[in-house]
Amino acid sequence: MAPVTEIGQEMYALVERLYPLCRSITGDGVRATLDIVGEYIPLQTHEVPTGTQVLDWTVPQEWNIRDAYIADTTGHRIVDFAASSLHVLGYSVPVSATMPLAELREHLHTLPDHPSWVPYRTSYYKPDWGFCLAQDTLDAMPDGEYEVRIDSTLADGHLTYAEHVVPGQVPDEVIVSCHVCHPSLANDNLAGIAVATFLARALARRTPYYTYRFIFAPGTIGAITWLARNAERVNGASPALGAPPGRRLGEEPRAGGRVKHGLVLACAGDSGHLTYKQSRRGDAEIDRVMRHVLTASERPHRVTEFTPYGYDERQFCSPGFDLGVGSLSRTPYAGYPEYHTSADNLDFVSPEAMTDTLAVCREAFAVLDRNRQYVNLSPYGEPQLGRRGLYDALGGRSDTKQTQMAMLWVLSLSDGEHSLLDVAERSGLPFDTVAVAADALHGAGLIKA
Amino acid sequence: MAPVTEIGQEMYALVERLYPLCRSITGDGVRATLDIVGEYIPLQTHEVPTGTQVLDWTVPQEWNIRDAYIADTTGHRIVDFAASSLHVLGYSVPVSATMPLAELREHLHTLPDHPSWVPYRTSYYKPDWGFCLAQDTLDAMPDGEYEVRIDSTLADGHLTYAEHVVPGQVPDEVIVSCHVCHPSLANDNLAGIAVATFLARALARRTPYYTYRFIFAPGTIGAITWLARNAERVNGASPALGAPPGRRLGEEPRAGGRVKHGLVLACAGDSGHLTYKQSRRGDAEIDRVMRHVLTASERPHRVTEFTPYGYDERQFCSPGFDLGVGSLSRTPYAGYPEYHTSADNLDFVSPEAMTDTLAVCREAFAVLDRNRQYVNLSPYGEPQLGRRGLYDALGGRSDTKQTQMAMLWVLSLSDGEHSLLDVAERSGLPFDTVAVAADALHGAGLIKA
Amino acid sequence: MAPVTEIGQEMYALVERLYPLCRSITGDGVRATLDIVGEYIPLQTHEVPTGTQVLDWTVPQEWNIRDAYIADTTGHRIVDFAASSLHVLGYSVPVSATMPLAELREHLHTLPDHPSWVPYRTSYYKPDWGFCLAQDTLDAMPDGEYEVRIDSTLADGHLTYAEHVVPGQVPDEVIVSCHVCHPSLANDNLAGIAVATFLARALARRTPYYTYRFIFAPGTIGAITWLARNAERVNGASPALGAPPGRRLGEEPRAGGRVKHGLVLACAGDSGHLTYKQSRRGDAEIDRVMRHVLTASERPHRVTEFTPYGYDERQFCSPGFDLGVGSLSRTPYAGYPEYHTSADNLDFVSPEAMTDTLAVCREAFAVLDRNRQYVNLSPYGEPQLGRRGLYDALGGRSDTKQTQMAMLWVLSLSDGEHSLLDVAERSGLPFDTVAVAADALHGAGLIKA
Numbered sequence A, B, C: 001m002a003p004v005t006e007i008g009q010e011m012y013a014l015v016e017r018l019y020p021l022c023r024s025i026t027g028d029g030v031r032a033t034l035d036i037v038g039e040y041i042p043l044q045t046h047e048v049p050t051g052t053q054v055l056d057w058t059v060p061q062e063w064n065i066r067d068a069y070i071a072d073t074t075g076h077r078i079v080d081f082a083a084s085s086l087h088v089l090g091y092s093v094p095v096s097a098t099m100p101l102a103e104l105r106e107h108l109h110t111l112p113d114h115p116s117w118v119p120y121r122t123s124y125y126k127p128d129w130g131f132c133l134a135q136d137t138l139d140a141m142p143d144g145e146y147e148v149r150i151d152s153t154l155a156d157g158h159l160t161y162a163e164h165v166v167p168g169q170v171p172d173e174v175i176v177s178c179h180v181c182h183p184s185l186a187n188d189n190l191a192g193i194a195v196a197t198f199l200a201r202a203l204a205r206r207t208p209y210y211t212y213r214f215i216f217a218p219g220t221i222g223a224i225t226w227l228a229r230n231a232e233r234v235n236g237a238s239p240a241l242g243a244p245p246g247r248r249l250g251e252e253p254r255a256g257g258r259v260k261h262g263l264v265l266a267c268a269g270d271s272g273h274l275t276y277k278q279s280r281r282g283d284a285e286i287d288r289v290m291r292h293v294l295t296a297s298e299r300p301h302r303v304t305e306f307t308p309y310g311y312d313e314r315q316f317c318s319p320g321f322d323l324g325v326g327s328l329s330r331t332p333y334a335g336y337p338e339y340h341t342s343a344d345n346l347d348f349v350s351p352e353a354m355t356d357t358l359a360v361c362r363e364a365f366a367v368l369d370r371n372r373q374y375v376n377l378s379p380y381g382e383p384q385l386g387r388r389g390l391y392d393a394l395g396g397r398s399d400t401k402q403t404q405m406a407m408l409w410v411l412s413l414s415d416g417e418h419s420l421l422d423v424a425e426r427s428g429l430p431f432d433t434v435a436v437a438a439d440a441l442h443g444a445g446l447i448k449a
Helices: A006-018 A028-037 A101-107 A135-139 A186-203 A221-229 A285-296 A351-370 A402-413 A420-427 A431-443 B006-018 B028-037 B101-107 B135-139 B186-203 B221-229 B285-296 B351-370 B402-413 B420-427 B431-443 C006-018 C028-037 C101-107 C135-139 C186-203 C221-229 C285-296 C351-370 C402-413 C420-427 C431-443
Strands: A044-049 A062-071 A077-080 A095-100 A145-155 A158-166 A173-179 A211-217 A259-265 A274-277 A301-304 A325-329 A373-376 A415-419 B044-049 B062-071 B077-080 B095-100 B145-155 B158-166 B173-179 B211-217 B259-265 B274-277 B301-304 B325-329 B373-376 B415-419 C044-049 C062-071 C077-080 C095-100 C145-155 C158-166 C173-179 C211-217 C259-265 C274-277 C301-304 C325-329 C373-376 C415-419
Touching (some): A006 A186, A028 A158, A028 A186, A044 A221, A095 A101, A158 A186, A173 A221, A259 A351, A274 A285, A274 A351, A285 A325, A285 A420, A325 A351, A420 A431, B006 B028, B006 B186, B028 B211, B101 B145, B173 B186, B173 B221, B186 B351, B211 B221, B259 B351, B274 B351, B325 B351, B351 B431, B373 B402, B402 B431, B420 B431, C006 C028, C028 C186, C158 C186, C186 C211, C186 C259, C274 C285, C274 C351, C285 C301, C285 C325, C285 C351, C373 C402, C402 C415, C402 C420
Parallel strands (some): A259 A325, A274 A301, B259 B325
Antiparallel strands (some): A044 A158, A062 A145, A274 A325, B062 B077, B095 B145, B158 B211, B373 B415, C095 C145, C274 C325, C373 C415
């Protein structure tokens, strides 16, 4: 794991600021979150009206909440939204009533196996109300009447998401997506938001090859909304599946949209090893790059197959789009007991872990950005490197330098079918060495991109 | 191994009835065998005249035998066909002579390594006569004259085979083939005949998807005869190999005949583990189904590569036809010392073993019958399952049910390239769960076959 | 390792004769070497003038040397070319001077880790002069003035290489290449030259199927010269790489030249295990043949992936040609400390090792020469082998002979997609058995090539 760095402390500070906010898939909590992120990197915010059709879904009503509690007959608040945004079932309809515990129980969610933790629960699409609380708290509640109040509104409004673009040398895009809909859960996904934010900053330091688009959107409905509004940008997939939503019938079969690669960032700050979940394709360039970087860095890590469950890779990798989008986490989705509970708090994430996640993202994008297929312009026999100052004059030695070997490998595999990453993997040479050799050969006019 | 069942007892009873009959590749023994099987399932019997050209072969003369023995000078029958049909070399020409032991020896077949067992030997295509006997018997025969008599006839007649069809929802066929030419050998192949018979009965209980055709025919020449008379039904294979025998020159290249899958049943009743021998292709759907079912059932088993030796998979998988036909046995061809000897008797097979073989066939055909490729009709992002009552309303929990996972997997892989078996193998979910999920999605109009 | 044979002694004697000569990439040492080889097998020698453009290279000036030494002030020769051709930096320009040791040192090459060995060094393309000597010798040289003299000439002349062709039944060619440019180094590559010479002799004993072309040429520039002058013979490679040098624009895309397979022989006489380095393709027929033969022979051996470094496989496998050329060595390129030093002397190679290398080459070419794809002319069902005298008449036995099994395998896989080597590998039968079975089937008209 990386040592504590200044950037790690900054990411952690961002997580601390975002932690208390009550986020959901719509509402002011998301807006407040994006306002704070916007202090670090400029964001373009999108507001999509309730009722908008997005792919197979409809943007729901906007939910906002001001207060919520369960109080005993003395007025003492036993469960209080002010103490933690987790206490209210997400998207609870308003309620103001007094009822006996027996009746209230049907609206209470606990974790009997972890009696001191508060679970995170939602009911986005079925009108309901409820409270989440510790089993210990529930056990201490005597029978009797309780006052329950949820001061929320569900009304036509908007779904909010934001984008930040780091312009590159080419319009082809890499998307980095993280969900912004979870309330007071630190690893899931404030750590992902923080890493994405500082990754965007780092990439902007010099113009990358690809254009990098960061998407901060609520899970599922947010990604679906983004996809619906960017269908041309991501069109793809198998002819068997018909035209994508953004393309009119009769149009030419598409060559694929601008989005070439992508990464979903989630659970980016816990103390576990890194986990890369491959795209649905499994052989997308991002998959190969992530596997290469994780292996070459000698970090302990896991690479897992795609499953149609988890975060918004579900949407980006749905078979109609089938994008080359993988997902990077530390301990993955639902892989730790603290997942979706109040124990996923500020103690559960660390500056060191976020620094490490950020470092891997930067290493991976450094490879992705320089990975090219070249064609050898002098493919019949070896070109005479010595005459071009690219080869040692003294012959007979057996300790030929790595850079010379890298040049021979690049020449050998630059047949229009292999990329520099292929060269690095086949030769066992570091990607950097291979990329430097390719630059030298390109400079000498021996290969073309 | 399965416990004893009523059906197991019935299969064993059938084997007991068939055991004494003297079967060969033609003759009344085959007819008597098919008559008995016909008491269990209706059979369509075919009689093909001697001299009929069948592929590269010619239907031979019909062989029948009434009596055969070796007697000593006192008239005592030392070797007697009445005691076991194995005692006569199959297809022996008639003989009636007295000769000294020295001369007789050239016509005697024994198994010196198993001195009490009688071997099974034939000479279908080279006119010859002979006796098979225990080495112990031979050792006890004093020198001297012996009367030898084989009361057989080899004459123009017919080759006999039979079919039983279980009609399905589609005309595409699955063939199940077993050889009916072996005399008093219980495992090879009375057990196969019994399992096939009761498998046909079980399949008929409700209309299967495929049409199942059961073939009861003598080995090699019978399968070749069936193929010659059903060339259009099975045409297949590589263009390099020319037109199949049933297709006229100038006809359009064939899309393949009705026979889509098949299984050869042999050695189905011994106490060994199940062995599945793959088709020549190795990746036929039946191969994948059998591997899946044997693995998923957690039975100890073996899966072996195709070899061009064994039972009638040799013919079905010859390169011109190259059908997706595998072979299911318990201990495979020539894999046990009792193979092709009198020790392959009624004690060598059991109701339990046949029940187990039958059960695997039924499980395999249940998968084969429901295995489909679907196309996701809502492939851009996930369709909203909740609105269709297919998804839990309460979000946030990490114990999503298997059926919901199966639906997501089916949606993800329904791209026109993956079958439900692919889904089951990729997801690790039971095939049944996947098939049920596909039914639900199909019912909701989300996928089409 | 093979026992000492007469042929082993003859190969060793050839190495002994060639050892003292001072070879380089041009000059009379190469000519003298080819003259001696020409006493064993007839050679066609080619002389290519200085300045000829060959692919990306230019044939350099010819280098010849008569004498060279470092002498002390008493006239005592401390380093003397007459003692070993290694003492002079290859391609040294003439020098005649007296200079202090401090100045001379910049022109001296030693191996500090092996102080008694003399290294082999060259400077073909950058004008320079120098001496190679033992570190011990250098350490014993007192400061002071030394006379240095190199009596060499660098002048317009020729590059020399030679070919020997063993005519085959078809014009398709197998090339066997070995470099002839190294001075007094026994394993690298006099052993390769000797094995190639006696391999040519052995192949000529009866007309092989392929035409075998042996190339004796200086490393790198010699192979490049040969390729430049034989572009039509070897044209190949990927469309992405453009027309090969010998083909005019507008010509039909080439189906590949006559050279179908090839082997580079180097380091063929040391005591290490055999090493086969695969062609760039990795799945060329020569790769499969060599892997098969090395494995089937149960010799300890290594098979390595292609790397774009080593011997002239670098040129033959450059991506524009991409020939199916592998490289056979014992201990491979730069894999032993004696490599490119005076310790690669006559003690470092043995008749036994060269005999073993020769034997593997002969076994491999025996397979390559007989490897064919056949088409089964009776692919629908098995043909009746018995009627053609190819099958035992007595049925029922389970010990069917290997030859019969081989016939069934050949019939099964003769579908226009599999070669006899495929049959051998799939069946586990020896290649010889498979080839004999194919001959029998071919003789019976059941398969065609």
